Amino acid sequence: MAQVVLKEVVKAYDDVVAVDEVSLTIGDGEFVSLVGPSGCGKTTTLNLIAGLIEITDGTISVDDKVINDLDPKDRDIAMVFQNYALYPNKNVFDNLAFPLKMRKMSKSDIDARVRQTAEILSITPLLKRRPRELSGGQQQRVALGRALVRNPKVFLMDEPLSNLDAKLRVQMRSELKRFHTELSATVIYVTHDQLEAMTMSDKIAVMSESRLQQFGTPDDIYGHPANIFVAGFVGSPSMNLLRGRVSRDNGITYVTGPDFRVGLTGRNQALADASSGEVVVGCRPGDCRITHETSTTGFAAAIHTVEPTGDITFLHLRTGNAMLIATVTPDFPARVDDQVWVTFDNERLHLFDGASEQRISA
Numbered sequence: 001m002a003q004v005v006l007k008e009v010v011k012a013y014d015d016v017v018a019v020d021e022v023s024l025t026i027g028d029g030e031f032v033s034l035v036g037p038s039g040c041g042k043t044t045t046l047n048l049i050a051g052l053i054e055i056t057d058g059t060i061s062v063d064d065k066v067i068n069d070l071d072p073k074d075r076d077i078a079m080v081f082q083n084y085a086l087y088p089n090k091n092v093f094d095n096l097a098f099p100l101k102m103r104k105m106s107k108s109d110i111d112a113r114v115r116q117t118a119e120i121l122s123i124t125p126l127l128k129r130r131p132r133e134l135s136g137g138q139q140q141r142v143a144l145g146r147a148l149v150r151n152p153k154v155f156l157m158d159e160p161l162s163n164l165d166a167k168l169r170v171q172m173r174s175e176l177k178r179f180h181t182e183l184s185a186t187v188i189y190v191t192h193d194q195l196e197a198m199t200m201s202d203k204i205a206v207m208s209e210s211r212l213q214q215f216g217t218p219d220d221i222y223g224h225p226a227n228i229f230v231a232g233f234v235g236s237p238s239m240n241l242l243r244g245r246v247s248r249d250n251g252i253t254y255v256t257g258p259d260f261r262v263g264l265t266g267r268n269q270a271l272a273d274a275s276s277g278e279v280v281v282g283c284r285p286g287d288c289r290i291t292h293e294t295s296t297t298g299f300a301a302a303i304h305t306v307e308p309t310g311d312i313t314f315l316h317l318r319t320g321n322a323m324l325i326a327t328v329t330p331d332f333p334a335r336v337d338d339q340v341w342v343t344f345d346n347e348r349l350h351l352f353d354g355a356s357e358q359r360i361s362a
Ligand SMILES: Nc1ncnc2c1ncn2[C@@H]1O[C@H](COP(=O)(O)OP(=O)(O)OP(=O)(O)O)[C@@H](O)[C@H]1O
Pocket: 013, 014, 016, 017, 018, 036, 037, 038, 039, 040, 041, 042, 043, 044, 045
């Protein structure tokens, strides 16, 4: 397996820059997910690594060897696409054997490799079937097998589960994770599904508008988002973000907006005091404390809607023009238009600079 390094990689078309100075180091055997809104450059990044499109600037290396000018077939990288189109007239065995035949491998070697791959993916009983005689999940496994059979250094996967229904996705998610652990393969995985990225990855790269916004472990990305974009993009429901000014009242530091006031203590107080004065304060729905009693570090809000989901209930709250989401236990007495108090947990709130939108940290 292999380490993949992208250094200031650029892909420019006539009128768009699809990938803008992206630098990433993907360690040997790591599972890295690439996430971001539609059009942010995820597929383009994979295509550049695979060599399917030409790089405009920067370098891509595998194990310290620059591969910019290497032909895709010489890169030893396998790509699994969202539309995995198996050959409809070939059975599973021949679908798996095809990439090896193309490489002129001997018949007995092909046979051994196909059977070994089929074992790993638990599709041995299906080897004689045609694709149309398989379920979606089985077809997906065959597609994966077609990449796996070549035993490449690096796997690139572009939303490989997005054609599957919700239940199958969960099942395949766990199979992919197991497959990665067993093979200790280097995998670069594009997904729209945050839960997939959070649960499967060693590291996540968040992209927006062709640029890399943050690269870190799922815990880093979720617990210490580098900027307002990452804060709002990762997590569902999204982090509450309120823009205000730093003010002091009776020795207490607050972030104050037109319709809210968040009291800051300890470390947050020091960070806000040292800031430019215009900040955005963020708090995940699960880190907002909701009470019927007033709170000196909190602010009042009205219940807009109540969404019970079973284990937890989401409260949509209105304060002036701002909307917030908070979670409460199902037994919390909540009625539409009730007034409640919202307190952001100071241990878990996030501060961003209002102008640069970057995280404020010591
Ligand atoms: N051949 C091309 N010529 C011109 N622009 C292109 C070309 N291919 C992609 N783009 C543009 O580059 C940007 C990034 O595209 P890309 O396919 O990488 O996005 P993505 O992150 O994979 O999006 P999605 O989540 O929708 O698949 C988009 O603005 C797209 O329109």
